[in-house]
Amino acid sequence: MTTDIVPITRALLSVFDKTGMEDFAKELAGFGVELVSTGGTAKLIAGTGAAVRDIADLTGFPEMMDGRVKTLHPKVHGGLLAVRDNPTHRASMDEHGIAAIDLVVVNLYPFEATIAKGASYDETIENIDIGGPAMIRSAAKNHAYVTVVVDPGDYAAVLEAIRQDGGVPYALRQRLAAKAYARTAAYDSVISNWFARTLDYNDIPYRSFGGKLAEVMRYGENPHQWAAFYMTGDKRPGVATATQLQGKSLSYNNLNDTDAAFELISEFDPKVPAVAIIKHANPCGVATGATLQEAYLKAQRCDPVSAFGGIVALNGEIDAAVAEEIVKIFTEVIVAPSATEAAIKIIAAKKNLRLLVTGALADPKAEGVTFKSLSGGMLVQSRDNGRVGDLALKVVTRKAPSEAELADLKLAMTVAKHVKSNAIIYVKDGATVGIGAGQMSRVDSSRIAHRKSIDAAQAAGIEGALTQGSVVASDAFFPFPDGLLAAVEAGATAVIQPGGSMNDPAVIAAADEAGIAMVFAGMRHFRH
Numbered sequence: 055m056t057t058d059i060v061p062i063t064r065a066l067l068s069v070f071d072k073t074g075m076e077d078f079a080k081e082l083a084g085f086g087v088e089l090v091s092t093g094g095t096a097k098l099i100a101g102t103g104a105a106v107r108d109i110a111d112l113t114g115f116p117e118m119m120d121g122r123v124k125t126l127h128p129k130v131h132g133g134l135l136a137v138r139d140n141p142t143h144r145a146s147m148d149e150h151g152i153a154a155i156d157l158v159v160v161n162l163y164p165f166e167a168t169i170a171k172g173a174s175y176d177e178t179i180e181n182i183d184i185g186g187p188a189m190i191r192s193a194a195k196n197h198a199y200v201t202v203v204v205d206p207g208d209y210a211a212v213l214e215a216i217r218q219d220g221g222v223p224y225a226l227r228q229r230l231a232a233k234a235y236a237r238t239a240a241y242d243s244v245i246s247n248w249f250a251r252t253l254d255y256n257d258i259p260y261r262s263f264g265g266k267l268a269e270v271m272r273y274g275e276n277p278h279q280w281a282a283f284y285m286t287g288d289k290r291p292g293v294a295t296a297t298q299l300q301g302k303s304l305s306y307n308n309l310n311d312t313d314a315a316f317e318l319i320s321e322f323d324p325k326v327p328a329v330a331i332i333k334h335a336n337p338c339g340v341a342t343g344a345t346l347q348e349a350y351l352k353a354q355r356c357d358p359v360s361a362f363g364g365i366v367a368l369n370g371e372i373d374a375a376v377a378e379e380i381v382k383i384f385t386e387v388i389v390a391p392s393a394t395e396a397a398i399k400i401i402a403a404k405k406n407l408r409l410l411v412t413g414a415l416a417d418p419k420a421e422g423v424t425f426k427s428l429s430g431g432m433l434v435q436s437r438d439n440g441r442v443g444d445l446a447l448k449v450v451t452r453k454a455p456s457e458a459e460l461a462d463l464k465l466a467m468t469v470a471k472h473v474k475s476n477a478i479i480y481v482k483d484g485a486t487v488g489i490g491a492g493q494m495s496r497v498d499s500s501r502i503a504h505r506k507s508i509d510a511a512q513a514a515g516i517e518g519a520l521t522q523g524s525v526v527a528s529d530a531f532f533p534f535p536d537g538l539l540a541a542v543e544a545g546a547t548a549v550i551q552p553g554g555s556m557n558d559p560a561v562i563a564a565a566d567e568a569g570i571a572m573v574f575a576g577m578r579h580f581r582h
Contacts, residue, residue, distance in 0.1 A: 332367065
């Protein structure tokens with residue numbers, strides 16, 4: 055029978071993160087709670103003057119095997135799992151001298167930090183906690199009688215409950231048990247995924263992903279959806295690890311778009327200033343330049359209408375010159391590795407504009423996994439870390455691209471990798487001049503990009519279309535010549551595409567007839 059208020063008479067304390075433990079243990083002792091502990095935690099508690107009983111005294115067995123075995127004992131788990139009002143359980147406790155444990159405070163070996171620092175295989179294995187998760191799960195299962203704490207942030211709530219009610223109420227025990235199982239699940243997820251990655255075990259029969267709550271959001275993609283942001287512990291530079299210097303909290307959509315923006319801008323060599331402007335997870339302008347200010351102005355020219363209310367990502371330190379340009383129009387978020395004090399001051403004049411600094415660019419070549427939920431399942435794949443600069447490009451037409459065209463082709467394919475498929479990207483002089491995204495037909499993507507380039511040209515006071523004399527990239531092969539011909543009509547002089555269609559000969563022939571150059575990259579970049 056569940057009891058609402060359970061007094062705490064005996065507590066087992068065994069923590070790696072000792073934040074707040076001295077004060078917590080002293081208060082428990084002041085309430086008359088018997089303290090049982092292990093190793094360094096016991097030493098810390100003893101240093102406060104509080105009486106503490108070593109776990110070996112409780113179990114009758116010494117800590118052994120380099121600490122691998124110390125709490126895995128019936129006197130520990132019997133004290134945690136016993137149903138207190140079950141006569142059979144109570145008889146077993148009496149027969150074997152098992153004392154009830156009412157409170158367990160455990161946090162785990164720092165496995166996440168161990169792999170983050172690149173520890174050796176053997177060191178990583180030694181940092182897999184066994185006794186901790188076992189105690190946590192035993193206590194959480196028996197939360198009808200036992201309180202379990204895995205987070206120092208919960209010490210105050212437990213102490214307040216004891217102070218006010220003389221014990222811990224059932225509702226709090228339930229919440230702490232739920233948190234405990236979530237913690238061990240996330241911990242095991244990190245371990246299992248480390249094994250999968252280390253052993254290249256891609257057909258692992260079970261897969262899970264865990265994270266730690268960073269923020270509960272006001273809502274999700276739409277106001278009727280709830281949302282929260284969880285951090286996986288991956289130290290990859292980006293929105294999860296960035297420092298927000300100013301502005302209101304980021305929304306669900308802000309986080310999603312900022313991540314897309316920063317992943318794209320991280321593709322660029324930091325020695326070459328580059329700027330990407332993102333709207334609804336798609337770039338609406340990307341450019342390189344002699345300075346970030348020049349790159350920003352070139353990127354904005356591609357689609358000035360969509361740039362309004364967008365996310366701006368830069369691959370270098372934001373200076374005053376580019377900051378002055380960015381704040382001229384409404385912008386949701388700016389993200390970059392760093393910013394000068396002068397730039398920060400300029401941006402601060404827009405109090406709602408979020409400014410994030412990441413400290414570094416993400417490594418576009420780094421391996422990793424991405425995942426998305428489906429009804430009743432989950433899709434997992436390796437991160438798309440293919441880069442056009444690493445590929446052996448093949449000229450398949452009679453005409454070869456010029457050196458300048460080739461540079462623009464590589465830029466176009468880099469951007470195409472980060473645009474929703476079907477993606478068509480026009481580039482000229484180091485800047486996108488037309489972006490077609492997310493269409494069911496590649497021909498439609500090409501025509502939309504051309505149409506938007508005409509609008510952008512008119513806004514800039516230029517006759518015709520910005521795509522005239524540009525190059526174009528397609529994220530996947532042209533199944534028929536019509537997509538290629540639409541690009542030719544838009545003014546493209548060179549094309550880059552993966553190749554691999556049964557109709558490649560017909561597409562190549564159409565390019566030759568049009569007198570343009572075409573390059574096969576040999577790698578597709580669908581993005582859904």
